[in-house]
Amino acid sequence: MNFSSSLITVKELNDNLSHQNLIILDCTIDKVGQSLQNEKLELIPNSRFFDLEGKFSDHTVNLPHTLVNEKTFSDEAQNLGINQDSIIVCYDRWGVYSSPRVWWMFKTMGYNNVYVLDGGLPSWIENNFETNSIYFQSTKKGDFTADFQEDWFADIQVMLNSINDRNKTIIDARSEGRFNGTSPEPRQGLRSGHIPNSKNLFFENVLDGTTLKSKTELKSIFEKLTNSTNENIFTCGSGITASILAFASTIAGFDNIKVYDGSWSEWGADENLPIE
Known part of the structure; x- marks a missing residue:
């Protein structure tokens, strides 16, 4: 299954929640001067946390959010259970803020089957779709392999x-x-x-x-x-x-x-x- 556009609607995602290759990534980070850390955690079911500022940022340089190298990206993506045939949907709890960054990261690492959820969690909730408050933890390592595209x-x-x-x-x-x-x-x-x-x-x-x-x-x-x-x-x-x-x-x-x-x-x- 491939979506027709890189930007997908909450209805499209909800209609495909049971697809075996679907990987849903919560890509939320704080905004400058704004945080969701004290808010109740609401998630799209089966969301995995994409640690944009932690595991997926290069902390050897004194810059925020810098892209990690191929090996680190591959290792951390595999730890999330992401495979070469995964269908990746990125969203954030603001709406559309940090999810496009993760879309770009996957594109830069040579992966094309990646999408952004229009409206993110707010649109999901507005449509009365189910939420939960627990991240999905993959018990099986994926086989994702990054291929940096300059x-x-x-x-x-x-x-x-x-x-x-x-x-x-x-x-x-x-x-x-x-x-x-x-x-x-x-x-x-x-x-x-x-x-x-x-x-x-x-x-x-x-x-x-x-x-x-x-x-x-x-x-x-x-x-x-x-x-x-x-x-x-x-x-x-x-x-x-x-x-x-x-x-x-x-x-x-x-x-x-x-x-x-x-x-x-x-x-x-x-x-x-x-x-x-």
Whole structure:
């Protein structure tokens, strides 16, 4: 079974809950200044916890959420019981926030049968579908094997090579104030401003509350920023909301994408890198 779009509805998921290859991942992390840790834990049945900030982040570098290497990703995915033939559905308890980041991580690790649940847990609850409060623990190790795809990934050198390339569009998901340097950065020690020649699209502008805007609306948004032939490189504060834009752009038909993994947490901290 394959869903027809990378973005699936709660009804589509509910209709396929019994599929033997289905893996449901709760990809929730805290937002800046907001947490769900003290909230009652409600989950879609059979959810497995994807530890985005712990096991699936590289803690050898002083940056948040940095993508781990192939072996670590493979090992941790196998520990979740994920196989090469799994159908992976990512969701979060905010709506659409950190789930696109995990979608991008699997794509970057060479896995295509991965989807994002539109509206996440709030939409699931709104439709009166069943919930529980216990994570599913796999007793059997999976056979997932990562295969890193550099076409999905941007680092400092990629960014430096892209700044003056007219065939590439850099799009920053931070707020207008942070992009323009008129609002403070939430992380200490970072300069204010943005990567030269980048454009600004606040990630909330592709959302309609807890769900993604329609394909038609998204297409209209991205047409004003880029064109169908350009490679689009997304950045933000730490790589999370950049992934929301990256995912939204693929839904809109602009699917030549990269995410700058280090984002402003890396760029803004390096005095040798140019800013505007």
